[in-house]
Amino acid sequence: MTEDQNINLIFAIGALVLVGSALFSRRLGLGEIIRSILGWLAIFALFIVGFSYQTEIRAIWSRVSGELTGSNDQQIVGETLRIRQSADGHFWINGVVNGTPIRFLIDSGATTTAMTLSVAEAANVDISSSPFPVILSTANGSVEAKRATIQNLQVGPMIARDLPIVVAQEFGGSNVIGMNFLSKLQSWRVEGNEMILEPPSSSLAQ
Known part of the structure; x- marks a missing residue:
């Protein structure tokens, strides 16, 4: 990863920790907490993948849109x-x-x-x-x-x-x-x- 990608990864992990802390402070049931954590993990995973492969994603989009239009x-x-x-x-x-x-x-x-x-x-x-x-x-x-x-x-x-x-x-x-x-x-x-x-x-x- 580049330095910018590492910085964004740190911010993403920090945000995930804050979300986890907020969930535990609300005294939710264990099952609901796990579902919420998994949901946020999926969101952050998509964010990290999208950021890491933004060049490739733009290239694919450019080619697909060119084929369609x-x-x-x-x-x-x-x-x-x-x-x-x-x-x-x-x-x-x-x-x-x-x-x-x-x-x-x-x-x-x-x-x-x-x-x-x-x-x-x-x-x-x-x-x-x-x-x-x-x-x-x-x-x-x-x-x-x-x-x-x-x-x-x-x-x-x-x-x-x-x-x-x-x-x-x-x-x-x-x-x-x-x-x-x-x-x-x-x-x-x-x-x-x-x-x-x-x-x-x-x-x-x-």
């Missing part, structure tokens, strides 16, 4: 697309794959754009029937993926056609825009808490 603070300014950093520290974007809205994580560390198998199938992505998988190294170990092609991917004002990608159900529910898309742009950069994507002078289409 389709909003992730992206804005088209002129010919550029500006994306505000999410609470989890990443940049998420709403793309359209073959007419189907899909939420992507922008990952400059990923060589190739990737989608989960179920999402790719729902968006009618052209998935290779080759029996030979692509072996990828991920944070969770090696993953067998299939080659595929997005016929039409729109991200803000930019459109890529026949974009090679990989698909696998083991990608953990995240669809990723990788460098094979970003490298086609005129430029992309991060300024403060915003990522700025600038389209090329010519079409992204291959």
Whole structure:
């Protein structure tokens, strides 16, 4: 825990002691005292957990609300697309794959754009029937993926056609825009808490 978390924990324990003292001073029955103490313990436990994991909770809320509302603070300014950093520290974007809205994580560390198998199938992505998988190294170990092609991917004002990608159900529910898309742009950069994507002078289409 950080110093601030330790201080808050001390205050929480102190408050719990005060509550316990008040309960005993009211001469309540033992059963009622135990129920009251357990109730307050649960309240303080939720407070401590919420405070300790506030960053993670905000990140989860940001992702869930983005999925539900389709909003992730992206804005088209002129010919550029500006994306505000999410609470989890990443940049998420709403793309359209073959007419189907899909939420992507922008990952400059990923060589190739990737989608989960179920999402790719729902968006009618052209998935290779080759029996030979692509072996990828991920944070969770090696993953067998299939080659595929997005016929039409729109991200803000930019459109890529026949974009090679990989698909696998083991990608953990995240669809990723990788460098094979970003490298086609005129430029992309991060300024403060915003990522700025600038389209090329010519079409992204291959």
